[in-house]
Amino acid sequence: MNWIAVGLAKDVPPGVVIPSRIEDTEMAIWCTPSGRYHAWSDRCPHRGMRLSHGFVRGETLACIYHGWQYNQTGSCDYIPAHPKLTPPDTICVPTYTCVEEGGVIWVSLNSVDDPLPVLGARVPVRSVPVSLSAKDVAAHFGAAGFTTIAVVSDYDTLLAVQPCTDTMCVLHVLAAPDADRKEVSRWVEDLRTTLEGVPA
Amino acid sequence: MSAAIDNHWYPVAMISGIDAPRETLLLGKKIKLGREDGICWVKDASGTPLPTVERFGHLWTSPGQPNRDLFTIPEADSPGRRLVDVGSVKVKCSPLRAVENFLDIAHFPFVHTDILGAEPHTEVDRYDVKIREEVDEVWATKVKFFQPQAAKSAAGGITTEYMYRVPAPTCSVLYKTCPPRPGEWDIITLFVQPLTDEWCEVWPWMALYDDDSTMSEMVSFQQLIFMQDRSILENQLPRKLPLDPGMEVPTQADMTSVAYRRWLKKIGYTYGAQLVAA
Ligand code: FES
Numbered sequence: 515m516n517w518i519a520v521g522l523a524k525d526v527p528p529g530v531v532i533p534s535r536i537e538d539t540e541m542a543i544w545c546t547p548s549g550r551y552h553a554w555s556d557r558c559p560h561r562g563m564r565l566s567h568g569f570v571r572g573e574t575l576a577c578i579y580h581g582w583q584y585n586q587t588g589s590c591d592y593i594p595a596h597p598k599l600t601p602p603d604t605i606c607v608p609t610y611t612c613v614e615e616g617g618v619i620w621v622s623l624n625s626v627d628d629p630l631p632v633l634g635a636r637v638p639v640r641s642v643p644v645s646l647s648a649k650d651v652a653a654h655f656g657a658a659g660f661t662t663i664a665v666v667s668d669y670d671t672l673l674a675v676q677p678c679t680d681t682m683c684v685l686h687v688l689a690a691p692d693a694d695r696k697e698v699s700r701w702v703e704d705l706r707t708t709l710e711g712v713p714a
Numbered sequence: 715m716s717a718a719i720d721n722h723w724y725p726v727a728m729i730s731g732i733d734a735p736r737e738t739l740l741l742g743k744k745i746k747l748g749r750e751d752g753i754c755w756v757k758d759a760s761g762t763p764l765p766t767v768e769r770f771g772h773l774w775t776s777p778g779q780p781n782r783d784l785f786t787i788p789e790a791d792s793p794g795r796r797l798v799d800v801g802s803v804k805v806k807c808s809p810l811r812a813v814e815n816f817l818d819i820a821h822f823p824f825v826h827t828d829i830l831g832a833e834p835h836t837e838v839d840r841y842d843v844k845i846r847e848e849v850d851e852v853w854a855t856k857v858k859f860f861q862p863q864a865a866k867s868a869a870g871g872i873t874t875e876y877m878y879r880v881p882a883p884t885c886s887v888l889y890k891t892c893p894p895r896p897g898e899w900d901i902i903t904l905f906v907q908p909l910t911d912e913w914c915e916v917w918p919w920m921a922l923y924d925d926d927s928t929m930s931e932m933v934s935f936q937q938l939i940f941m942q943d944r945s946i947l948e949n950q951l952p953r954k955l956p957l958d959p960g961m962e963v964p965t966q967a968d969m970t971s972v973a974y975r976r977w978l979k980k981i982g983y984t985y986g987a988q989l990v991a992a
């Protein structure tokens with residue numbers, strides 16, 4: 515799998531951490547105060563607490579259970595119960611390749627150096643969860659892959675599809691810079707209704 | 715299920731809360747309980763009566779043949795204590811995770827912020843932990859921690875001393891410095907009913923020296939603490955407690971948890987436990 519969108523940068527401002535997932539890989543996505551994005555395994559090595567419930571402190575992510583702080587490489591820097599201890603290098607959180615590009619947060623689980631999807635001049639509008647697998651969404655558009663799907667519309671829309679489960683995915687929607695955001699939003703709602711097969 | 719799991723006493727109800735007969739789960743199996751002429755009873759799904767004990771304000775039963783009496787807490791009988799039934803909280807986690815969290819002090823500043831702990835007072839000093847072979851219980855003693863408001867009855871910040879005791883796989887007793895009576899211990903217990911291996915009902919019970927707070931103040935204080943713990947317990951991965959080393963990383967502050975896991979493994983108590991590192 516190559517680059518997958520896991521969120522929009524405007525929804526994860528500096529200092530914020532959120533949960534996200536690509537299929538069975540559960541992640542904590544967070545942004546440092548200086549604006550760097552990270553995607554980590556959503557599990558604290560200490561005692562398994564979800565790191566997405568944690569908090570950003572300085573350029574580290576801290577776990578909410580016992581406050582262990584992890585630096586930007588995922589290594590544990592500080593254990594509050596033992597303030598004088600330098601934690602061994604072996605305590606670290608698995609990290610994934612993560613970059614922000616065009617207002618979208620992209621993750622590559624296999625760290626392949628593929629180029630990022632081409633977004634053109636489009637800008638992010640919003641993210642919408644859909645009760646359908648990413649594969650089924652791709653099939654609906656007759657698309658071969660599902661990472662990004664350009665859709666013929668009045669707004670030059672592009673869907674960056676995040677596969678979550680067999681029955682759920684998230685569409686991160688981008689559109690032409692001059693498109694009316696409210697109209698695009700309505701267009702996406704209609705699309706979701708169609709995809710989910712619920713009569714309008 | 716094995717005898718190592720069945721032959722223990724488990725809490726299944728607060729006696730004062732039993733009115734009409736009702737169903738509940740114990741170790742994943744349906745049981746029924748009620749009270750007739752002031753005597754509590756428990757039956758399994760086929761209607762066979764199960765043994766019962768009424769103690770600490772709670773009804774206890776066992777699906778097996780317990781080879782010893784339910785533990786006692788002699789200190790709780792001393793006069794002047796107020797016995798507090800806190801009620802119950804259902805938590806989506808392994809019963810063993812619930813007990814382990816109760817044995818943990820390092821989370822106080824982060825989970826019970828400004829109540830049981832506060833930064834920068836995060837350091838956990840070395841304390842003593844032992845598996846007491848004669849009684850087959852886990853004990854942690856000389857546990858000390860700075861607390862902004864240790865109890866409903868505490869006026870300001872104090873260094874509280876604790877002792878923890880695990881007298882049964884899903885129960886723990888905490889002895890804690892008592893603000894109004896230096897030299898005596900407040901008693902706070904955590905009785906955990908394993909509904910399934912990933913779902914439990916937690917029955918806290920307290921025997922406190924506190925002449926000023928009302929019963930409902932003491933109950934709400936404890937319930938607030940447990941709600942904060944629940945937000946942690948329902949978000950640990952995996953839900954079951956890993957007994958084999960390797961999956962999680964304990965430090966010196968976690969010596970009680972390490973001893974608890976070791977003891978569970980030794981007595982073969984695997985319900986709610988994960989044995990192979992996934
Ligand atoms: S579980 Fe994360 S710091 Fe303890």
Ligand SMILES: [Fe+2]
Pocket residue numbers: 815816821825826939942943
């Ligand atoms: Fe707690």
